[in-house]
Amino acid sequence: MSDFPTVEENLRCAMRFFGQATGSGDIQNLAGSIAIFSGLDYGVFNIALLTQPVTGKDGALEIRLRDIARYFQKRTQRWSVWLCQDLLDAQARRREKQIFADGGMRAISHPPGMVATALAPPARELPALECRPVADAQTRRAFADITSVTFDIPYTIAQTVYTREQAWSGDYRGFVGLVDGRPVAIAAIVIAAGAIGVYSLGTLPAFRRQGYGEALLRIAATETQRRTGLQKFVLQSTEAGYSLYRRMGFEDAAKFAVYLTK
Secondary structure (H helix, E strand, C coil), X not given: CCCHHHHHHHHHHHHCHHHHCCCCCEEEEECCEEEEECCCCCHHHCEEEECCCECCHHHHHHHHHHHHHHHHHCCCCCCEEEEXXXXXXXXXXXXXXXXXXXXXXXXXXXXXXXXXCCCCCCCCCCCCCEEEECCCHHHHHHHHHHHHHHCCCCHHHHHXXXXXXXXXXXXXXXXXXXXXCEEEEEEEEEEECCEEEEEEEEEXXXXXXXXXXXXXXXXXXXXXXXXXXXXXXXXXXXCCCHHHHXXXXXXXXXXXXXXXXX
């Protein structure tokens, strides 16, 4: 059986974070999709995802995209769609790019969805790292600061989203890795669809390629496995992180395209 439904469902749960984090967002179930508004005029954090498969007949994908556009146009001119391409039949896949172009959207990335039934042992000795859960103002601020730097998110946007205590009251659990008391890496974990979802793994530039991100992920993973009893991991990989995830035992399981308003 394909693992893509697990990857896709975990992602939908994780993205709800942005509709809850700022206190001014909104989450709306539409016909065959979900729309998540962050309360900010920042397209990457205003997100829609499909919730049901789409056939190429009767303009089904066009209809869903128009529904999504109507929702966001009442709130902002900037939004994105995380499209799980495995939910499209062959006919819809052939027309996908043109449909989104006609809807005023462009593809900005194609992050593969990945699955690991167990993490492979480290290929090298990993550095010592203190792992703290995001649980107070200091760790929330550290998570926001590192997010801004590692994912090129405007500083004020990152602060607005990640520093509120309310943001961390749901399923999105953050971790901060520290070296000699200095925050250097972050990761987030979401439990959904019977799997451990890995998100927001990032390391400050001066500490990259030294194993700190992997060390943090392994510590957070071990703690989560102990707490939940789950073994399966899922994620969507960036280009920079792909080789690391392959070494850790992840395999491709789903295809995604991220579209952003032009």
